[in-house]
Amino acid sequence: MIITPIAHFRSAFPTKFGIPRQSGIVDELRGCIVFEPTYRNADALRGLEGFDYLWILWEFSANRSAQERGTTAWQPTVRPPLLGGNIQMGVFATRSPYRPNPIGLSSVKIERIELTDKEGPVIHVLGADLMDGTPIYDIKPYVAYADSHPDARSGFVDERCWQELTVNFPQELQTHFSAESIAALTRVLSLDPRPQYQDNPEKVYGMPYEGYDIRFRVADGVLKVVSVVKISTKH
Numbered sequence: 001m002i003i004t005p006i007a008h009f010r011s012a013f014p015t016k017f018g019i020p021r022q023s024g025i026v027d028e029l030r031g032c033i034v035f036e037p038t039y040r041n042a043d044a045l046r047g048l049e050g051f052d053y054l055w056i057l058w059e060f061s062a063n064r065s066a067q068e069r070g071t072t073a074w075q076p077t078v079r080p081p082l083l084g085g086n087i088q089m090g091v092f093a094t095r096s097p098y099r100p101n102p103i104g105l106s107s108v109k110i111e112r113i114e115l116t117d118k119e120g121p122v123i124h125v126l127g128a129d130l131m132d133g134t135p136i137y138d139i140k141p142y143v144a145y146a147d148s149h150p151d152a153r154s155g156f157v158d159e160r161c162w163q164e165l166t167v168n169f170p171q172e173l174q175t176h177f178s179a180e181s182i183a184a185l186t187r188v189l190s191l192d193p194r195p196q197y198q199d200n201p202e203k204v205y206g207m208p209y210e211g212y213d214i215r216f217r218v219a220d221g222v223l224k225v226v227s228v229v230k231i232s233t234k235h
Helices: 061-068 155-159 179-190
Strands: 007-010 030-035 053-059 103-116 120-126 135-141 166-168 205-209 212-219 222-230
Touching (some): 166 179, 179 205
Antiparallel strands (some): 053 135, 103 120, 205 212
């Protein structure tokens, strides 16, 4: 079976660091689906305007180079971040990106569908957990009567919840962003983007977002943004 991308995702995140670990948990986060030239046909989206949500099938493309080097060969167990990164669970009982086939599945909200002259139909969405440039292999409408199971058990996820951080984002460092971007960025930071095995209060972390490096420290449950630096585009 050979599959090729039908679209790519545009996001404020050029790397996977800081991206929410699940779709839908940062509703303010905006992104868009831009189709490949072959699929830029508005007829292919006919009727989609009547749906509120989409399923996106996509590739964990940031893992590709490691897989090609053979450093992420098939492993039956992984260490979910929700469990602190130190408890092993079966890979098929998790949503880990390190899978035999690096395929992701996300549910996102349709904000609007824009018909453009240059790129054809563009789907603007909210709440995605995809980095910029992610290959998309298919989209399907979310159908509530079949896809929603509000009383379903969620295994170890039911027993744990993310401990959100208090975010200290000084006003003078917010000037590069719109109010909407600040709301999304603050929510992302509150979810603690650090690797779960790291807890050094002196360490300064950097998270690329909308062309800027958001630098921060975390101590005693508080994440403090210490600087915002423009990322150079020179090569």
